[in-house]
Amino acid sequence: MRSERWWQEASVIDGLFHTPTAYEFIQTTRLLRHDPIFNQVQHWADRFSFESSIQLNFPVSELESLNLVDDKIELKNLMVGLLGIQGALPYSYTQKIKLSPRKQRDEVQKFIGLFNHKLTAQYVDSSLVYNLPVRYEIDQNNHYLTILHALNGFVRQQHQPSELEDFFAEFSGLMQGQNNNVHALKTMLHCVFKQKIEIKEFIVETFQLNDVQKTSLGSLAKNALGLNTFCGEKVRQVDGKIEVQIGPLTYPHYLDYLPGKGLSEQLRKIFKSWCDPTLHVDVRLILKRTDKKAVQIGANQSLGLGQGTFLMPTLTEDHNEFCYALIREI
Structure with a gap:
């Protein structure tokens, strides 16, 4: 009944x-x-x-x-x-x-x-x-992801299955039809990695010109000063590189952000998928002062100096000297 x-x-x-x-x-x-x-x-x-x-x-x-x-x-x-x-x-x-x-x-x-x-x-x-929030709850296949990814131009078929698909959907509003800025990038990186993130823009880079790129007397090319020619042998660029500072980190997290490690590769995937492909990215790791470890004779340590071990660590300051190129032109 x-x-x-x-x-x-x-x-x-x-x-x-x-x-x-x-x-x-x-x-x-x-x-x-x-x-x-x-x-x-x-x-x-x-x-x-x-x-x-x-x-x-x-x-x-x-x-x-x-x-x-x-x-x-x-x-x-x-x-x-x-x-x-x-x-x-x-x-x-x-x-x-x-x-x-x-x-x-x-x-x-x-x-x-x-x-x-x-x-x-x-x-x-x-x-x-x-209603996309409702679809998220009742649809087990998550077809809503394709709709949200379309807002920021992220095509799932062009990328391998990744755990970052949900994050790209969550931040599609920040990525939609606009240039990336520090606020959007910091917001996403903080939500993904749960660490304090600081981003420095306009990192100055200096390039030395090759002899082929220099002008010379008797050249057949039409060179005009101020149009396609400038004085000097070096070029300074200020809009092609950023520096991402992560930390202070605990020792286990610090090791996982080193080049080639898991979190470092995950960070590389985010920049490759979201940012300008010509953008250079440097990563500076900050290790907590309480997690600094000195080199010990006979200890089984596979890391080099500055990458987790130090000769005379200063325990009063966080270590922020280790910086490596995450994305750089070959």
Whole structure:
């Protein structure tokens, strides 16, 4: 025999009926439509009765009332419908219904409720399909990732399966159609690695020109000073390199950020996928002063000086002298 109050053992459902105004409309319908005994062949909306609200006050919640009448869930919401503050019909319709006699008001509400019920059910179905946070919860295949990746131009088919796909989806808003900046990069790196991150821009680099790149008298090329020629044998560039400072780090984390290690390769993948392919990236590791270790004779240490071991470590300062090139042109 079917129990009338099938949700009594579920504390969430019980709390929903006691304080319906504390829940969102879509959240409420998702909870109530999952009746374990309900016939799945029948449409879920047949168990509900979405009535129109005639309130014209500013809505303080998404739900007005929630009741169980004759094994049917009667739900009034303030978000979507034909009447009310958010209704599709003009306010004058709602005002006339409110001022009409009680019997006539009930009859008109029941009549409008026939159309309002179908409209609300379609709204719920659409929300479950196109609401990305909801899709994340109910869709095990995570098709939403493709939609979010499209915002920042990240094509999953062009990359090997990676644990970073979720992070690129989470920060698609920062990556969408704009140049990368320090704030966006620091935000993502901090969420991925859970470490203090500092980024220095405009690191000056000096390049020595080869003899082939220099102009000479008698050359057939047309050289114009200030257009395609400048004075000097060196070039200074200030917009092609950044330095990422990570730390202070504990000793185990410090070892994992060394060149070729796990976190270092993960960091390389992020810059390769997100940043300009011509950007040079240096990484400076900061080791906590309490984790500095001195070289010991006979100890089984495979690391070199400055990469985890030191001759005379200073225990009053964090070690920040080790810096290596993460991405550099070959």
